[in-house]
Amino acid sequence: MVGRRLALKGAKCVFTGRFEFGFQRDCEAVTKRQGGKAVDDVTMDTDILVVGAGGNPLYLWKTYGKKIERADRYRRRSERGRPLIIAEYDWFRRLS
Secondary structure, rough: OOOOOOOOOOOOOEOOOOOOOOOHHHHHHOOOOOOOEEEOOOOOOOOOEEOOOOOOOOHOOOOOOHHHHHHHHHHHHOOOOEEEEEEEHHHHHHHH
């Protein structure tokens, strides 16, 4: 899957963590411009979870990764292999 372009049209995307290429709202704007929808939380309907390269300050208190854990759990149950969990760098690189 590495190198394949991401088509955001109709995709539901969740963003988590701190981003080095801008703020989450900037990523959400790109998603909307390309026909996708930015949502706040991971559900069975989520298509893509983008994880910011800067992590999250709450990781120090072991409250990290709830969205990642949920996305992984849903992905294991899904026949579609969704949501795709992707790092911020790869998300930007693979936008179509």
